[in-house]
Amino acid sequence: MGNTDTAAIVRLNTAYAQSKILHGAVEVGLFELLAEGPATAAEIRDRLDLHPRLLRDFLNALVALGLLERDDRHYRNSPAAAEVLVPGGPVFLGARIKTASQRHYAMWGRLAEALRDGKPTGHTAFDKLYENPVAAKNFLVHMDANNAVVAPQLAKVVDWSQYRSFVDVGGARGNVAARLVQAHPHLQGGVMELPGIEPLFHELMAELGVTGKVDFHAGDFFADPMPATDVIVFGHVLHDWDAAANQQLLEQAYAAIRPGGAVVVYDQMLDEQAPDLRSLIGSINVALITEGGGEYTVAEGRAMVEKAGFTFQSATKLSEGNDTVLVATR
The missing domain is CATH 1.10.10.10 (Winged helix-like DNA-binding domain superfamily/Winged helix DNA-binding domain)
Incomplete structure (x- = not known):
């Protein structure tokens, strides 16, 4: 050496x-x-x-x-x-950095333990988190930072002219949904999230000037039916769950999407032929937080949507950030 x-x-x-x-x-x-x-x-x-x-x-x-x-x-x-x-800019990473420091750093410190027993070293008790308004807002601002780079690209890589409505399932306080209706005023947006997020959702919609253009649908996406719509978006959602749970979510989405509609999925999808360090770190990070989560390959994503009844259309690696957007039609 x-x-x-x-x-x-x-x-x-x-x-x-x-x-x-x-x-x-x-x-x-x-x-x-x-x-x-x-x-x-x-x-x-x-x-x-x-x-x-x-x-x-x-x-x-x-x-x-x-x-x-x-x-x-x-x-x-x-x-x-x-x-x-510095707060106030179009992309503020401060909340994301605080989450890394206060939650993820200790979690990664127990990586060797997780390698031995396969168990997560963090937690995803979202329902408990959202009971604390201050903690919930801090976490959701962190989520805004995570998807701020994705939102404007998502507005471009999907042909939204074909559709009139969408629902972002697990869409946090609605940052992506708001950006989509700003870019495509003909769309009526929606966010399906746990009830505790609703006040923070309305706060952000008012701040971004899209009140009335994005609806809030309170519910647990595993327990409650998804709203009927043209497009369902799963952004940084499927990677939180195991294959069986993902299949359930995609089948529920198929039932909710109108004929001719689509499912849009974005995550840090893996490339086994050309391993990417950022995607692999992201995958390990999710696995340390969740019981069965982790990133997946485009081929695995395609197999999941096709098993749910969709027809795979495309998978596009975004030029900024590290996400891939998968589109499949009903």
Whole structure:
């Protein structure tokens, strides 16, 4: 093994430290503070109520990571940080980063245990999560960040001119549905979600100016019938469940979709011929959270929709992000 290979393994061994530096900066509110203007280390310390012992090295590590810039004694956000780490931008990753820090980091710390017993090290008690309005909103903002890149591409890769309505099943607080009706005003949208999300759904629809263009359908998609519609969307849903549960969801969707309609599925689908690290990390992440979840190949996705009665039409890898959109018609 050459020195270059050794160095790469050494860097990989401590890559978690870089992630935690980013996590820490988001959790203490550093990027929001610097969005107001450049600040010295002393000003950052005082305004964020931080201890001075770690601060200098912490701030300079963020400079080395390209997240901050330093001019003499003042620190400011880098352009990349200003774009995605400050609330209010079109793509805000802060909630997603907090979820990684507060939920996923500890879960991945037990990977060796999961490899031995096959059990998840996290949890997906969505019904319990949604009982706490603050925790629910934080989680759903994280979901908005996850699908913000997908939504505008989904509006383009599916021929929505053929349809008049859709329902996003498991569509969180409706971010994707809202973006679709904004891009295609002829559509009437819908979101099927657990009842606890409804107030947060209406809040976002009002914020995005699409109240009345997207309906909320309260229900458990395993226990309750899906609303009749032209298109049902499953976005980052099927990867949460095992094959039997996915087959049940697709069969329920087939019953709800009007003849001539379609099912649209997007997940980080796997390519066994050309393994992609991001997709594989995503798959392991889901498996650590759920009892039977994980990503699947396009061929497996096609087999599932065809078994449910659909006719497979296409699978398109999106140019931004890491999702593949599968379309099958009824």
